[in-house]
Amino acid sequence: MNALEFDLAHLLAGGMVLVSFMLLYQNRLYALLNVFALQAVVLGLAVAWQAWVQGAPHLFVTAAIAIVFKAVVIPVALHRIVARLGIHREVETVVSVGPTMLAGMALVGLSIVVMLRVTAGADLLAREDLAFALSVILLGLLMMVTRRNAVSQVIGFMSIENGLILAAAGAKGMPLVVEISVAFSVLVALIVIGVFLFRIRERFDTVDVQALDRFRGERQ
């Protein structure tokens, strides 16, 4: 592997982590959707670059799915859902931005320490890719934990999926079965989410998860 190939792969995977941080501090729902679309574009480029470097043409399919489906279709659909349901346009957070960013940094540090240590035997690119992928996954989890409304939790979940695809693409020669299944599961997940949002709208005036919590569990 020559230096340019390595640097570009490195740049794109690192870009994913950076965009994950951007997701953490958005306070408008539309801006959040746009940043998510940006993350999907970066993912598409990273996967396409991996496809080129590894000489694995099937990865181009994954890249195309990321760009077309995740960067365009899903954000547009969610835009329309937000508009149509008249959802509150602001992202309500449980923890304010500062502590969330600090926690995010700690998580990235953790994943780099863990991953680089245990993958001492593998090649450098795979190692760093994996460390970045784990960071994206953990940041997505953090976002799901610290956000209140359903739409931003869904975006957190999809950014976890982005991290998984980055990891799968970085694993050399991983069978296509898995990538297609990931894309497929995202599709199915979206259908499910659509159904849910629809049903939630049927019953509630808000897609704020706290509204769901009112009906939690056992009432006397």
Add this chain to the structure above:
Amino acid sequence: MTAAAGLATILVVPIAAAALLAALPNYRLSARINVIAAFVTLLAALSLLLWQPEPGRYFVVDDLNIVFIVLNTFVGFTTSVFSASYIGHELENGRLKPVHMRFYHATYQVLMFAMNLALATNNIGVMWVAIEMATLTTVLMVGMYRTHEAIEAAWKYFILGSVGIALALFGTILVYLTAQPVVGEGTEAMVWTVLMAHAGTFDPALLNVAFVFLMLGYGTKVGLAPLHAWLPDAHAEGPTPISAVLSGLLLNVALYAVLRFKLLLSATPGAIAPGPLMVTMGLSSLIFAGFMLYRRRDIKRMFAYSSIEHMGIIAFAFGIGGPLANFAGLLHMTMHSLTKSAIFFTVGHIAQAKRTQKIAEIRGLTTSHPVLGWGLVLGVVAIAGLPPLGIFMSEFLVVSSTFAREPLLALPLVFGLLIAFGALMLRVHSLAFGEPTGPSQPVHASHWPMVAHLALVLTAGLYLPPPLVAWFQTVARLLG
């Protein structure tokens, strides 16, 4: 040839039935087709006992997963019989409309397909896909009543289940990365039999990290504390046949995944022992659920907590390891599946007869509905672990093998068991005895699925046939 046909049948019949059921508008007919399809699947699974296919690239049927497959198809069949009478009653009550039925029956068969696929596949990637599919179908079914509670339960289940399944996928990718330098690139590095054959040469450090992700990911689906939050709601708010299938089967399928990876880990020298992790999560589930049982007001939720407790015991037993504890874990898993689904069968009908799930509003069942009442009493006696029923025997084995290997761990185990026992006895007393209160409708239920399950549990408690014991012992040795 016969073997391959049997294997094909357990996968093709459910998926074909699902397509057919999605198209049929008549719900009586589709309930019947559902039962027939489940029965054919059961027969095919039993045929696998006689003719075991050679492990191939795509599917594997060995001594370990055949136990799960037979149990899965058996409970799938009895639940379909229960579901036919339950669903008929829900239609009369007006809680469900005939249009829901097509959806319900089709997803039931898709769920059976997904679980059989997860158990029979030889590829860790396909197994992940199948478990994800099973999760999504159950999410849809849990949300079927569309009440506030049902939607909240389904949403929570969906979010927690997806996060769990995402972690499991990351673990799966790491396992592939571990195998790739040894086995080579491509599909081969995801095939169980190949992985097991090369396990000795894997890099233990990466595999350790992979197992942590897999344990957390699939552990969420097993419902181990502290990852159990979705489980009680999902059990309480969905249709009762789904509660029975969730408790009796889906938890087992996720546990099967954990066991497979545990096997891989114990075959790799230098890897961490998976035991302590499983023991800790198992014990914390047991004790936590034991205490939570006292505070339940909803009858289905109470038995959902009891499922967490029992999955804890099973994970604990497999974590302790050794032939005896593994044997006890397998036996306990089988007994728990049978008993818990029998309990949900009775609870489903009780909730229909009394039009409530609140424990406080249900009294004197043995007087008002003798068969259901005594069925519930027997089921709870069984699940609480009283002799002479099967769970007593398996719990006894778990405790005695723990005393033999780790005497100190036996104390919290016995403590947890006693706590749960007390809670269940307290509740069943108020449910089953005393003066009947509240509204009460006659139920036209088919009782034999419940009777069949409880009879099996009783028989197992009194006498286990030697071939079955020999079988379980082989598997227990396999699990190391």
